[in-house]
Each structure stands twice: as C-alpha cells, then as structure tokens.
Amino acid sequence: MFSKLTRSKRLSLFGFAVTAVALAGWGVAASRSDGAIERRPSPAAGATSLLGGASPSQLMSVSSGTTGTDSISAEAIKPAAPLSDEGFKSECVSPLRSERYAEAIEACQRYANDERLGGKAHAALAAIYSTRAYRDVTASVTHAERAAELGDARGKFMTAIQMLGGYSTRPFDLSFVRKMLEDAQRSGVAQAGMLLNRIADSEQCRKNKQTFTLLNAPVFCMFRPEISQVLIARGMSQRNADAQSWADIWRPGEVLPSSSQAELLYDRSPDDEMLRLAQFTYRFDPIAASDQLPLVVQALRQKYGAPSRSSSKELVAGSSMIWHAGTDVDITLTRLSDGSAELRYAQTPRASERESHLAREDQLSRQARIRRQQVAL
Structure with a gap:
C-alpha cells in the first residue's frame, strides 16, 4: 500500500510534534509542566524480559564463559512465553502512558513482528516518535504506515495526521485521508471525528464564493x-523548510520571476495541531524592488482596486500599501529601509495568533526535552 521512504532528509527538515493528537487514545496527557522525573526501568527487569525470563544469576552463569548446557538451568533456555494482550498493555502501553518512552520503545519493538499485536505495537511506536521528546518524523511515518498496512485503527489515524501535515511519503490524496479517518473512527478512535470535521470545514471554505484565492487556489x-x-x-520548487518556525521557503520560478523567494508561514492551533497557512510572502531584493515595484503596484491596483490604506503616494523606503481582500485577508506591499520589498498575503486571525502558538510550542518542547534527559540523571 505504501511506498518506501524516499524523502527521509526532506522529512527530517520539517520535524513535527503532534503530541496531544497523536497520543490520543493511549491515555497520555497532552503536556506536563510539573517537571516529574521519568522513572528509569530496572536494568535487570529489562534484561529478563528480553531473554525469556532468565534471572540475573542465570544470566551471569551464561556470560561467565561456561559452554556446557548442563550448567544452564532449564529456566534459562526455555522458549520465551507467547506474547499476550496483557503483556502488551503492561510492557508497551503502560510506560507509554507514563511517558517512560525509552522503556516503551524497547518493549513495543518486541511486539512489532507479532502477527496479532504488530499493528498496535507499530502504532504505539509511531505515536512515541512523533512526540516533542523525540521529533523523529521518519521513524514515526514508517511505523504509522506499517501499522496502517496491518489494519490498525490508530495507525490509520496517525497516517492521516501525517498526510494532512505534509509528512507522509505518499502523494497527498484527500479522499484517501478521509477514508483512513473514517476507518479509524468506526474502529473507535474518537479523535478521528475531529479531523473529519476539519476536512469538512476546509471543503466548505473552498465552496464559499467570497473566499480569497491566490494562484487561482483557495x-x-x-x-x-x-x-x-x-x-x-506552477513551476515553483522548495528551497527549505524550517521546523522551528513552521515555515516553507520556495523558489518562485516563473510565477513571479522578479521576486527572490516565496515564504509560507503556517500556524498550528493547539486544538488539533494541524498546520494552516497564515502568511504567503514574496520577497524582492533592492535591485528588483527598484525596477519592478511600480509594475507590481499597478497590477495590484488593477486586481484589487485602490489601497485601503497607504502611508505615502509613492512606495519609498519605510512605506507600505494595504488592501483588504476577501474574508480576513490583508495584502501588504512594503518597501523596507534597505531598499528591498515584500508583498505579504496574511490571513489576519492566524497571523496574529501565530507568535503566541510558537511560544507555547517552544515552551512545551523544552519541557519535553528536559524530561527525556532526566531519565539519565
């Protein structure tokens, strides 16, 4: 169903943390600010669980150089017990819920190849690697897609989240995403309904005749x-993606050849953690600005009418022109003090909330990194 990872470098550039949504259904709190220290698993307990129940003394006997089977107890060499639902819950899910992620990863990997529990194990690993403590997009995508292949509902839910955010290795297909969410919802992943509602809102927005369009797209x-x-x-190509500021940088190509780059800034609501476009900005270097801005101003006037506000008749350094276009969209053309210029299309509510959302994300990410380091301290 899913193609092999061919964009691991690209994925790692735009790291993500969808903690609250990705961990939905696992019983993990969206965030913790109490500074609680993650409990370290007992080394002996970890060893015995991986080696079929051998006790520490039996492990010492095996590692002491003895080769004869008569010196190894029957307990040490007996086959591992079959993997069970109870074991999965206690060894994989329980530490996941307690944010003991290193312990959870070790345990969940034991179940990943199990014919019956493999899908659940891969889904749990996908959720862990998507957290702010790890931000390993490639690993999360790999495990989510494998879980979905195995028919796991949370795996389908995670794959849908990743596709909506632009992290999946699959070409984007909204109908496919909808089907994955519907399957997850029918299987009891209640949070899938929230994302289905977001898709419905998006589709309704596109149908609105008053919706602003850029490049003939809403x-x-x-x-x-x-x-x-x-x-x-349209012939543009991506130059970079900034994980820390939710930004994509594109080469304009022939779309607007006088501009040096197009910068797309996204906002991410704490409610659903979906990236939504907040600002689309064309940037012009000083030489291009001096040469091309008169034509840009003329084109904007012909398309949107006279500016709603203008700080000067001529677009000189430090001045700007603003057009109100569509619902909650402002178009601002600004000549900067160094002679360069920027043409910004902003969805004003998102643009105004973006900084506070970024600050919140930075704080939560810092707390998550601290908690992860506390495990070793």
Whole structure:
C-alpha cells in the first residue's frame, strides 16, 4: 500500500510534534509542566524480559564463559512465553502512558513482528516518535504506515495526521485521508471525528464564493501538502523548510520571476495541531524592488482596486500599501529601509495568533526535552 521512504532528509527538515493528537487514545496527557522525573526501568527487569525470563544469576552463569548446557538451568533456555494482550498493555502501553518512552520503545519493538499485536505495537511506536521528546518524523511515518498496512485503527489515524501535515511519503490524496479517518473512527478512535470535521470545514471554505484565492487556489482553506502541490504545478520548487518556525521557503520560478523567494508561514492551533497557512510572502531584493515595484503596484491596483490604506503616494523606503481582500485577508506591499520589498498575503486571525502558538510550542518542547534527559540523571 505504501511506498518506501524516499524523502527521509526532506522529512527530517520539517520535524513535527503532534503530541496531544497523536497520543490520543493511549491515555497520555497532552503536556506536563510539573517537571516529574521519568522513572528509569530496572536494568535487570529489562534484561529478563528480553531473554525469556532468565534471572540475573542465570544470566551471569551464561556470560561467565561456561559452554556446557548442563550448567544452564532449564529456566534459562526455555522458549520465551507467547506474547499476550496483557503483556502488551503492561510492557508497551503502560510506560507509554507514563511517558517512560525509552522503556516503551524497547518493549513495543518486541511486539512489532507479532502477527496479532504488530499493528498496535507499530502504532504505539509511531505515536512515541512523533512526540516533542523525540521529533523523529521518519521513524514515526514508517511505523504509522506499517501499522496502517496491518489494519490498525490508530495507525490509520496517525497516517492521516501525517498526510494532512505534509509528512507522509505518499502523494497527498484527500479522499484517501478521509477514508483512513473514517476507518479509524468506526474502529473507535474518537479523535478521528475531529479531523473529519476539519476536512469538512476546509471543503466548505473552498465552496464559499467570497473566499480569497491566490494562484487561482483557495490557499487559506487548504492543507499544507495541497498548497505544495499547487506551487509545484506552477513551476515553483522548495528551497527549505524550517521546523522551528513552521515555515516553507520556495523558489518562485516563473510565477513571479522578479521576486527572490516565496515564504509560507503556517500556524498550528493547539486544538488539533494541524498546520494552516497564515502568511504567503514574496520577497524582492533592492535591485528588483527598484525596477519592478511600480509594475507590481499597478497590477495590484488593477486586481484589487485602490489601497485601503497607504502611508505615502509613492512606495519609498519605510512605506507600505494595504488592501483588504476577501474574508480576513490583508495584502501588504512594503518597501523596507534597505531598499528591498515584500508583498505579504496574511490571513489576519492566524497571523496574529501565530507568535503566541510558537511560544507555547517552544515552551512545551523544552519541557519535553528536559524530561527525556532526566531519565539519565
């Protein structure tokens, strides 16, 4: 069903942490601010669980150089007990819920190849690697897609989240995402309904005749991978992606050849942690600005009318022109003090909330990294 990972470098550039949503159904709190120290698993307990129940003394006997089977107890060499639902819950799910992620990873990996419990194990691993403590997108995507292949509901849910965010290795297909979420919802993943509602909201936004469009697309209604598809179809190519600031940088190509780059800034609501476009900005270097801005201003006037506000008749350094276009969308053309310029399309509610959401994410990520390090201290 799923293609092999061919964009691991690309995925790692745009790291993500969808903690609250990805861990939905596992019983893990969205965030913790009490500074609780993650409990370290007992080395002996970890060893015995991996070696079929051999006790520490038996392990010492095996490692002391003795080769004869008569010196090894029957307990030490008997086959491992069959993997059970109870074992999975206590060894994999329980430490996951307690945010003892290192312990959970070790245990869940034991179940990953089990014919009956493998899907659940891969889904748990996908959730762990998506947390702020790890931010390993490639690992999370790999485990989620494997879990989905095995028919696991949470795996399908995680795969849908990753596709909506633009992290999946699959070409984006909204109908496929909807099917994955519907399957997950029918299997009891209640949070899938929230994302289905977000898709319905997006589709309703596109149908609204008053919706603002850029490049003939309702970009502020669309999901990140859909916007990327639009830009690629227009001949643009991605230059970079900044994980820390939820930003994509594109080469404009022939879309607006006088500009040096297009910068897309996304916002991510704490409610569903989906990336939504907040600002689309074309940037012009000083030489291009001096040469091309008169034509840009003329084109904007012809398309959107006279500016709603203008700080000067001529676009000189430090001045700007603003157009109100569509619902909650402002277009601002600014000449900066160094002679460069920027043309910004902003969905004003998202743009105004973005900084506070980024600050919140930075704080939560820092707390998660501290808790992970506390395990070894």
